[in-house]
Every structure is written in structure tokens, then in C-alpha cells.
Amino acid sequence: MPRLFFLLPAWGLALLAGLAHGAMGLSEIPGADGDGPVTVFYPSSSETQPVRRGRFTLEAAHQGAPVRGNGRLIVVSHGSGGAPWVHTDLIRGMVDAGFVVAMPEHKADNYKDGSNPGPDSWAMRPAEVSRAIDATARDARLAPLLSFDKVGMYGISAGGHTALSLAGGRWSPAAFARHCEAELEGDFQACVGLITRLTGSWFDHIRKWGALFVIRRRFTDAAPHEHHDPRIAAVVAGVPFSADFDLATLATPGVPLGLITAQQDRWLIPRHHSDPVLAACLPRCELIADLPAGGHGSLLSPLPPGLTGLIGELLNDPPAFDRAAALPELNRKTTAFFSAHLLP
Template sequence: MRLLSLLLAAGLLAASSVFAADPVGTRTIELPAPARSATLQMMIWYPTGSAGTPVPPSRDKVFMETPALKDAPIAEGSFPLVLISHGSGGSIGNLDWLAIRLAAAGFIVAGPNHPGTTRGDSTPPDTTKLWQRSADLSDVLTALSADPAWAPHIDRKHVGALGFSLGGHTVMAVAGVRADREAYARYCDEEKTMADCVWFASGKVDLRGTDKHLFEQSNRDPRIRSVVAIDPSVVRAFTSESLRSIDIPVHIINIGRPETIPIAVRSDDIAAEIPGADYQTVDGAVHLSFLAECRPDAPDFLKSIGETDPICEDAPGKPRTRAEIHVQMAAMIEAAFLADFARKE
């Protein structure tokens, strides 16, 4: 938290704290996705200067939602844009806890549901198609930049990307990271109990059968100037050459103590290869602590449907609540983007 402490001391967070109560608008938009020859469902959160209609409670039996104002008009001015990418089997709506905090601090936050790796439609074969997810983020940026309703409000010199788990790989890819197919296959040969490898095995996926050209291509989007990756996956396949070639600020956050972070996402060695990268860990938490807070009866519901992932469990002994973990992580993420966007071009 050294960076956050410095920013607080300098007063750079005083006007845009994650604890601000400024109203936030939200909309759900369908947008073209040329890379998929289809459309994407995207959610966007943004500062708003006037009242709107509160988003009605969802029917989600697991996660709590964070209040926002549906279809409220966007506030006057232009704002930094943060693209956000959910994890495998997740959804963009379940990251509202973070998106709303960032929007209240003066960012526009937008992200798609990635078809084939979203809650309800996720499949092991689709999960190997990493290039589709990074193309989704680029398509979101292209669509918003061309939309007369949004383009005047986007500060195109200050565009960042934020991702969790598989979404962490997605944002690293748009920063310029490339993956090696054989390295990823060898990792799963050796680490069969890691969650991603178990997932592929459940669908009888042969990683060596994935399209090598597409899997290993560059998905760099030069319009993106800053990246925050939380527990990024696929790290064991990142190529050293591509890591050393990254030329934008990168912040990597691992959740948990170093000795408890699974090799599937542990990134201290990865960060060490990226010029100027910032690496931090979050103690008293686990990988799934990044998900939205669970409803009180969610554990019983999950048990009733046979869910085996510990979706609502945080660190053993519960040293902190998930809400407390979220406050810390939102502050770290906001501080990272503020510091990067304050730099002179």
C-alpha cells in the first residue's frame, strides 16, 4: 500500500476517494463485436449529476448488488475510461461493487460479458480461446469511442484496463503479453489439480489442439495506457520476451499471502520481468474474495445445487469480512490508475 499512502499524503485522492458517495449511473448496452461476428452485452457505470431510477433488485440468489441509478444522464465533462474484464464463469454485473466505487471517484467503467466464459454459458473449449476476450475489450473501446453519446465524455489519453483471473490475462494481453501454447500445455501436464487444468480436463480439452497461431498472437491495443491485473491466470504460459517488451504501466495484485497463492495465478516472477511493474499482495483474503459479497443465505443455496467451489468463503478464520477486503482492493486499484493518469505524456 506504499503507493496509496504516498497519494493520500500528497492529497491526490482527496477529491476522488473510493469512499465518495457521488451518484453513479449505469446502463446495459448491446454493441457490435466484429471479431465474433455477433453482439456483446456490455454494462457501463459513470458519474451522474442528476437523479435516475434506482436499479431494481436482481433475482441473483448468490451475490448482493451495489445500488446505482439506471439510465441516469452522464455528468458534464470527460472522464478517464477503465475497461473491465470478468473471470472465467463470472459476469460483468457481479463486479458492480468495484465499478461503482470507481465511477463514484470520477471514472467511466465499462465491460462486456465474454460469450463462452460467462456465468451460465462457460465451456472448457471456449475458455482456451483467449484471443476472443481481448478482442472483446478492444471492440468495447472502439464502439464507445465512435458513439456520439459516449465519445465526448471519454478522455482517450487516459484509458486503462482492469481484469480478474481469466480477465487478468485478458488485460495483460491488451498490454502486450503473449502466451506460449506448449508452455501452457506442459503446465497442465504437471499441475493437474490447478483449477484451470481441472476445468479443461472436465471438458476433455487438448490444449495442444488449440489454434497455435491465434493462441500465440499479439493482442496489444495501443489505446490502453495502464493495466491492473488481479490474480491473472495463464501466467505460466507468458513469454519472457513479451513481458520485457511491455511499455505501459502494469500493476499486478495477488490475493493472499505469498505462500498461499496458487501457482496458477502467482505473479511475483512475472511482475519482475515487466519494466517498472508494481506488484502487491492482499493478506487475509483468497482468490474468490474478489467476487461480490454473498447474500446471507447464499451458502445454503449453493450447497443445495451442488456447487463445490467455495464462492462465499474468504481466508480461513475469517480475519476480515469481504466488504473490508473490497475497500482495500478498490483503494489500491483507484490509486494505481490515478498515479498512471497523472503522469505526463
């Protein structure tokens, strides 16, 4: 990937230099009827202050006055049970580069309500992304500062599944069931989430039987799911769930597609997920970054503190992962990808 300064004219460099030390605004705007709020981050002329959100404290201008950046929007799709706050380091870099960033709250699969993750959520998420674009376009403060003909989209984990859908991929719940029937033991957490895990004990055969019993009965729909939004012009998928996709539909992505992989991912094991996508789409997609020592949660920044039990094992950084060295460069490359494909 060429460096950003090779891609922008002089006026663009001046704009980014001016924004680099600006404030990040933060507000929530109403979603469509039936949707949760859309959290929006944007360049602001207001003063920042500490803003407390759950276990996180952000430096942001809450309800601050928006100012025009580069005129482009990026929508972020969070992972299962996710929240905006675990993406704020990446988002801050995007805002510094002039982008407005919007994040929908995916129904029944967010930090407030995690009651229905998996294929049921995956079927709804792409349309929720489109409605988040609509919500931003209705906002009286932000809409005049943006053009909506070229929108970026970023997602990780379940949000990475959303990203692949919006890049032109087709999948089905029945394909999810077939994958789990074939690879249940080797990809157990991808198939069952956090409900249980294999321990090597004799109870494992009961856990596997129970998982397949539920999966075979719930996920029978073989109709392909797809969603197209002509406004989306560049997509990044990080550590995505992808084993239920028809890989032929990702061989030639409909828009520029970047991928981020983590070789120590124990939740969405690369050989079942990101590796087949890359094998199908390269060189027509781009490997933005591979994290040889990174795990599933290594793209989250800041990482939720104090994670224990199974979720801690799946999300906490592997011992060899150097977060301080890897994440700033990863975030820079991700922002540069969007700048290359969305800016004039």
C-alpha cells in the same frame, strides 16, 4: 503508492470531492456486430434506485443522465462465467473518482453462456476489450464526456489473463498444454476448471488421463497470441491465469502494470501464476496488494451468495480472510493506481 491527494492538483481534489457523493449511472450499450452488450457505469446526475440483476440488488441510476467526471474510461474484463455485478463495489469507487467503467460480455464465457472457457476465450478477449472501447466511443451520451487516448484496463482470473495480454504479454495454447502436462496434479483446477477435481481416490488417474487426452488434442497451436491497443495506458491484473505466457514478454510491460495476488488462491495457485509474473516484471511492474488470507474469489465484491460444491470451495473466502477490512482498502489502491497513471 503515494496517496491520491499527493498526485492531483487542487482542481482535481475538488472534482473528486464533488463526485464522492454523486450517483452511479448504469446502462447497457450495443457491442459490435457479433458481440454481446457492453455494461457501462458512470457518474450521473439522476437519482438512484434499487436495480435487480440476478441475485444482486444495486443502488444505481438505471439509464440515468451522464455527467462529466474525470474524462477517462476503464474497461473491466470479467473472469470465466463472470458478470458485471460481482465487481460493483470496486466499480462504484472508480465512478466516485470520476471514471466511466465499461465491461464487455466475453463470448461463450459469461454468466449467460459458459460453453467455451479457457484458451479459446482467451484468444478472443483482448479484441473484445478493444471493441468495448469502440462501442463506448460511439455512444452519443458518453463519448462527448471522455477522451480515449488514455484508457485503463482491469481484469481478474481469466480477465487477468486478458490484462496481461494487453500489457504486452504473449502466450500460446501450446504453452498452456505444456504447463498442464508438467503440472497437472499440482495445478489441476487451473487446467480443467470446474469439470472435475482430484479426490485422492483411484479414479484420479482416470481424471488425469482424461484431462491430458483432451488438452493435448485441443491445444496444439504454438503461434504466439498478442494484442496491442495504443489507447490502453494502464493495466491491473488480479489473480491472473498466467502459466502459458512467455515471461520474457512481461519483463518490461508496455504500459504501467499493477498486480493483485491472493496467497490462499486454490484455483490459480500463486506459485504457478502470479508469483512467476511478479518475479519476471518487478520492479518494472507494481504489486498493488497481496492478500495473505485471500482466496481466488476474494477480489469479487459483492461475492455471489450461496456458492456450494467445487465452485464454493474455490470462490468462497478462506476462514481467516476479513473481507470487510481488506476490500475497501484494496479497491482504494486499485482506483489510486489508475488515477496516478491516467489523470493529467
